[in-house]
Amino acid sequence: MTNAISEHDSDASTGIETASQTTDGESVEEVDPEWTEYDFEGEAKFTVEDLNVWYGDDHALTDISMEIPENSVTALIGPSGCGKSTFLRCLNRMNDRITAARVEGSVRLDGDEVYDPNTNLVELRKRIGQVFQSPNPFPKSIRDNVAYGPRKHGDIEKGFLARLLGRDDADREAELVERCLRGAALWEEVSDRLDDNALGLSGGQQQRLCIARALAVDPDVILMDEPASALDPIATSKIEDLVEDLAQDYTVVIVTHNMQQAARISDQTAVFLTGGELVEYGDTDQIFENPRSQRVEDYITGKFG
Ligand SMILES: Nc1ncnc2c1ncn2[C@@H]1O[C@H](COP(=O)(O)OP(=O)(O)OP(=O)(O)O)[C@@H](O)[C@H]1O
Numbered sequence: 001m002t003n004a005i006s007e008h009d010s011d012a013s014t015g016i017e018t019a020s021q022t023t024d025g026e027s028v029e030e031v032d033p034e035w036t037e038y039d040f041e042g043e044a045k046f047t048v049e050d051l052n053v054w055y056g057d058d059h060a061l062t063d064i065s066m067e068i069p070e071n072s073v074t075a076l077i078g079p080s081g082c083g084k085s086t087f088l089r090c091l092n093r094m095n096d097r098i099t100a101a102r103v104e105g106s107v108r109l110d111g112d113e114v115y116d117p118n119t120n121l122v123e124l125r126k127r128i129g130q131v132f133q134s135p136n137p138f139p140k141s142i143r144d145n146v147a148y149g150p151r152k153h154g155d156i157e158k159g160f161l162a163r164l165l166g167r168d169d170a171d172r173e174a175e176l177v178e179r180c181l182r183g184a185a186l187w188e189e190v191s192d193r194l195d196d197n198a199l200g201l202s203g204g205q206q207q208r209l210c211i212a213r214a215l216a217v218d219p220d221v222i223l224m225d226e227p228a229s230a231l232d233p234i235a236t237s238k239i240e241d242l243v244e245d246l247a248q249d250y251t252v253v254i255v256t257h258n259m260q261q262a263a264r265i266s267d268q269t270a271v272f273l274t275g276g277e278l279v280e281y282g283d284t285d286q287i288f289e290n291p292r293s294q295r296v297e298d299y300i301t302g303k304f305g
Pocket residue numbers: 055058060078079080081082083084085086087098100
């Protein structure tokens with residue numbers, strides 16, 4: 001499968017690198033559309049076409065077109081301010097919450113247009129879980145954190161009223177809490193204190209709890225924005241192992257500043273560079289061992305960024 005191509009005017013037929021002039025006369029390598037073509041086996045979970053985002057007059061993402069394969073880990077890397085988080089937020093329409101943000105283009109999830117005015121945002125965000133940079137559990141028990149989404153969406157009925165109406169799902173809830181905590185590799189550490197406050201957990205445990213909370217609404221996709229940046233190396237390594245395991249059942253898209261982490265855990269890597277451009281996208285091994293763009297090579301080898 002060949003993904004859509006960005007619309008820059010470079011010479012794709014020859015694959016020869018071209019250069020354009022910036023306003024200050026500096027020569028900048030132009031993006032070759034072939035660098036963002038990515039052939040992969042299987043189905044695309046997301047198909048992004050001609051995506052542009054502005055914050056007021058600031059053009060944060062420029063003509064992004066790419067397909068994200070299902071049941072795999074896609075890493076988004078690039079220097080600070082290149083639009084990685086903005087791109088992630090486009091996938092579940094979290095940019096809708098930012099008044100200054102304007103989004104144009106198309107994002108399809110399993111073929112359905114995410115930006116269709118009739119898209120049900122509650123359903124969309126049930127299908128797309130999100131984990132943020134800093135762990136943000138609710139100040140409630142471990143159990144309540146995991147069960148929060150299913151209770152809110154009415155998938156689990158619990159409490160006095162549910163008991164009165166004969167709809168108490170206590171067993172289903174216990175099963176769900178265990179399954180999600182196991183899915184987030186946390187069960188062994190907390191199974192004997194499910195009613196303790198989640199804020200008493202370590203940072204790494206809290207982040208895995210947030211992953212368990214995301215799993216509880218049965219999503220297809222998990223978006224992660226630097227989920228390990230606030231964690232120590234041991235907690236980071238647990239999150240990395242977990243991300244690799246999650247990709248067996250979920251489509252994971254992860255923003256990371258840590259290039260070694262992207263190289264370790266992702267199947268494919270998208271490199272965004274200044275100006276909000278997707279400069280190169282492909283198999284992670286290829287991107288790190290044999291990048292086609294000089295700018296990507298310079299970024300990966302630490303010459304800039
Ligand atoms: N809420 C916002 N309002 C206005 N401008 C924003 C907003 N969020 C991001 N931007 C701008 O959009 C551009 C891209 O930001 P974004 O946070 O997506 O980049 P990033 O690559 O994720 O950066 P970092 O790695 O530092 O988190 C930046 O110029 C940023 O200042």
